[in-house]
Amino acid sequence: MPMKQQRSRPATPVPLADLRAQHQQLGPDLQAAIDRVFAASDFVLGKEVRQFEEEWAAYCGTSDAIGCANGTDALELALSAIGVGSGDEVITVANTFAATAEAIVRCGAVPRFIDVDPQTLLMDVTGLERAITPRTRAVIPVHLYGSCVDMKAVMAIAARYGIVVIEDAAQAQGATSWGTRSGATGHAGCFSFYPGKNLGACGDAGAVVTSDPELAARVRQARDHGRAGKKYEHVMVGRNSRMDGLQGAILRVKLRHLDAWNARRREIAAMYRDLLTGSGVVPIVVPESSEPVYHQFVVRTAQRETLREALTVRGIQTGIHYPIPLHQQPAFAAYGPESFGEVLKATDAAAAEIVSLPMFPELSDADVRRVAASVQTCLQSPAAAVA
Numbered sequence: 001m002p003m004k005q006q007r008s009r010p011a012t013p014v015p016l017a018d019l020r021a022q023h024q025q026l027g028p029d030l031q032a033a034i035d036r037v038f039a040a041s042d043f044v045l046g047k048e049v050r051q052f053e054e055e056w057a058a059y060c061g062t063s064d065a066i067g068c069a070n071g072t073d074a075l076e077l078a079l080s081a082i083g084v085g086s087g088d089e090v091i092t093v094a095n096t097f098a099a100t101a102e103a104i105v106r107c108g109a110v111p112r113f114i115d116v117d118p119q120t121l122l123m124d125v126t127g128l129e130r131a132i133t134p135r136t137r138a139v140i141p142v143h144l145y146g147s148c149v150d151m152k153a154v155m156a157i158a159a160r161y162g163i164v165v166i167e168d169a170a171q172a173q174g175a176t177s178w179g180t181r182s183g184a185t186g187h188a189g190c191f192s193f194y195p196g197k198n199l200g201a202c203g204d205a206g207a208v209v210t211s212d213p214e215l216a217a218r219v220r221q222a223r224d225h226g227r228a229g230k231k232y233e234h235v236m237v238g239r240n241s242r243m244d245g246l247q248g249a250i251l252r253v254k255l256r257h258l259d260a261w262n263a264r265r266r267e268i269a270a271m272y273r274d275l276l277t278g279s280g281v282v283p284i285v286v287p288e289s290s291e292p293v294y295h296q297f298v299v300r301t302a303q304r305e306t307l308r309e310a311l312t313v314r315g316i317q318t319g320i321h322y323p324i325p326l327h328q329q330p331a332f333a334a335y336g337p338e339s340f341g342e343v344l345k346a347t348d349a350a351a352a353e354i355v356s357l358p359m360f361p362e363l364s365d366a367d368v369r370r371v372a373a374s375v376q377t378c379l380q381s382p383a384a385a386v387a
Helices: 019-041 047-060 069-082 098-106 125-131 152-161 215-223 245-255 258-275 304-313 330-335 345-351 365-380
Strands: 063-070 089-093 109-113 138-140 164-168 190-191 206-210 296-299 354-357
Touching: 019 047, 019 245, 047 063, 047 206, 047 245, 063 069, 069 098, 069 164, 069 190, 069 206, 069 215, 089 098, 089 345, 098 109, 098 330, 109 125, 109 330, 125 152, 152 164, 206 215, 245 296, 258 296, 258 365, 304 354, 304 365
Parallel strands: 089 109, 089 138, 138 164, 164 190
Antiparallel strands: 063 206, 190 206, 296 354
16 A cells, blocks of 8 residues: 655744743742742832842943833833923934834924934934924934944933933843943933843833932832822822832843843844845844844845745744834824924835844744745745745
């Protein structure tokens, strides 16, 4: 009798990110941290949050860290603390998540979008100075994909015009600009600890870091209903943006591993860059001033949809960060750059070509090679990609 032909097993999927792998490795330590919080019943702020704030400030190189509910609140709290409000303008970029501009608008201010550098896709600092007007109150450089904007250049311009710098470091925990950790060069730095971040909570959480004690005090009061240290005394109209004790405890466990995770991300990125040579995709450039932490590994290709479809067939997940720039979003239509005479040529061009490949510390060398080989095959022989 003829032998039955065995079907080959489908390859194990390669996700864009894998939180389960991380949590499986940290399981006992995370459970011990959770048990501590339940034993103390210290669920909102409390000891674990205070200790995380001290450890995060020390890690970033600032005198203060103030935990809050999420990264969006961190931006809004920082902007409010420096007095940004109605009639003010805040310069930022459109190649970012909505939260950056959202926080500006919620303070009553106007986001003024400037273009990005076509190679790094970070704020084009050469365009910053011409965007400053008498209404400019602050600038928010966004450290996207895990690389930092040139903060020396930003701070020099801001100092000349007397404007405040708030770093959006949501994707850059541990990255540096000229040797200084993200968040520590500006007047304040804002972090998200959304689960998928390099340092992620098990739910929403965020923080503001600063070495300005007065700014820190205002943020600390504002996040807790404007309290002045006593439960029923309120010195300002604040909000409820307190970090949960569980998230503080979980982040303390994960912080001990952040440098090792970031180092592994850099190893993976180096492999990608080597293996993707000649593939037809172009990795985003990292500024010489920054040591990156590769929150995402982003490449550009004019054949993005062809590539994504072919990789999906092969069980490889990809993402786009971000497919619609903020100035093209209905929510921010009133703040179009054309009203300021800006043309976001590099931003618009990138939005049509960027694609994020799998990137997380637990990604194996074999899977990195598999992803890279698949990219090579898909773009050099599209017909073979779906065979």
